[in-house]
Amino acid sequence: MDETGLVELVRWIAVHLVDHPDDVKVSLVRGEAGKKTPTVLELRVHPDDMGQVIGKQGRVANAIRTLLKAASGRGGEAVRLEILE
Amino acid sequence: MKMVEVSGRTVEEAVEAALDQLGATRDQVDVEVLDEGTRGFLGILGSREARVRVRMQFRPEEQNRKAREFLEGLLRRMSMECGLETRFGDDEILHINITGGDTGILIGRRGQTLQALQYLVNVVANRGEERYQSILLDVEGYRDRRAEVLQRLARRKARRVLETGQRVALDPMNPWERRVVHMALRDMEGVETHSEGEEPARRVVISPAQRG
Numbered sequence: 001m002d003e004t005g006l007v008e009l010v011r012w013i014a015v016h017l018v019d020h021p022d023d024v025k026v027s028l029v030r031g032e033a034g035k036k037t038p039t040v041l042e043l044r045v046h047p048d049d050m051g052q053v054i055g056k057q058g059r060v061a062n063a064i065r066t067l068l069k070a071a072s073g074r075g076g077e078a079v080r081l082e083i084l085e
Numbered sequence: 086m087k088m089v090e091v092s093g094r095t096v097e098e099a100v101e102a103a104l105d106q107l108g109a110t111r112d113q114v115d116v117e118v119l120d121e122g123t124r125g126f127l128g129i130l131g132s133r134e135a136r137v138r139v140r141m142q143f144r145p146e147e148q149n150r151k152a153r154e155f156l157e158g159l160l161r162r163m164s165m166e167c168g169l170e171t172r173f174g175d176d177e178i179l180h181i182n183i184t185g186g187d188t189g190i191l192i193g194r195r196g197q198t199l200q201a202l203q204y205l206v207n208v209v210a211n212r213g214e215e216r217y218q219s220i221l222l223d224v225e226g227y228r229d230r231r232a233e234v235l236q237r238l239a240r241r242k243a244r245r246v247l248e249t250g251q252r253v254a255l256d257p258m259n260p261w262e263r264r265v266v267h268m269a270l271r272d273m274e275g276v277e278t279h280s281e282g283e284e285p286a287r288r289v290v291i292s293p294a295q296r297g
Contacts, residue, residue: 001164062201070163
């Protein structure tokens, strides 16, 4: 799946987890090929919703990461998920 | 679960009164007749009121709706063409089976993608709900097949414990898999099971039963 598809996937999951869906923002920060920096998906939510998207012991965030890995497909490039206020 | 016991001149009247109390319609309840009552002689002598127990049927409709909406959108965004089959089991668990799609990707290595999907669906469907409804997600009957494999493995390892008197630790498993193993050996004489370690490395240990 291409990276914009992954953005939409994370957005869909996040808006269903939070109390302030309008404040959910997902952006893609492409890695630089030469410098070996990975592509990062930045998920921003309302400060009060941080706990909802991270979950107890990070379980929600880890579940989202597992789905991202599945969706980026076989041989797909690794995408890192970062959650920010 | 909401339930009332109500008396009335007839069963029908008692049921009507119970529905009023529950604020429910006939198709939302189960009725148990405790006493059909008797009219008695001339409607007076020896008459006995009818008595019914009326219970709200529990249907996790709201959670079901939220779970399906969330899953459908999520699977579409994973480019999966899938169907969803829903069943509310006797175990009071809402079972959702995903049919079609790339089952290999949806299940993932050792079922971990399925487990992640299930975790998120439970969180999303129960958000803001008073009563927690547990949802068990499956992909094309994967869990049944996996359960059979685990049950066979559990019995084989348990026999070794009986033969050698030595405890055996199984590979790490997710909570659902561990439960399958515990249940498989619950009634087996001579062995005990418990879990050790921290997620995701938590594993079932089969050991000889302590006497007494």
